[in-house]
Amino acid sequence: MRLSLEAVNADSxxxxxxxxxxxxxxxxxxxxxxxxxxxxxxxxxxxxDELLKISLRSVDSEDTTPISxxxxxxxxxxxxxxxxxxx
Numbered sequence: 001m002r003l004s005l006e007a008v009n010a011d012s013x014x015x016x017x018x019x020x021x022x023x024x025x026x027x028x029x030x031x032x033x034x035x036x037x038x039x040x041x042x043x044x045x046x047x048x049d050e051l052l053k054i055s056l057r058s059v060d061s062e063d064t065t066p067i068s069x070x071x072x073x074x075x076x077x078x079x080x081x082x083x084x085x086x087x
Contacts, residue, residue, distance in 0.1 A: 067082075
């Protein structure tokens with residue numbers, strides 16, 4: 001699966017992850033890309049530095065769930081997530 005979207009590393013800004021994803025989705029849409037933004041961060045509670053969480057947010061009619069489900073995650077149309085190894 002090939003994706004073109006805006007993404008940011010958000011390890012240290014947990015309170016802004018959802019808003020960042022939405023802003024990235026809006027920016028992607030304005031650049032004629034899919035209206036999906038991805039925020040990537042480590043989950044300290046997992047105590048595994050090699051796992052990353054990818055949180056997707058979308059605008060308009062874009063559906064994030066097929067992407068998340070492709071990688072074993074889930075959610076709903078405008079917000080979903082999945083885990084990936086960083087190695």
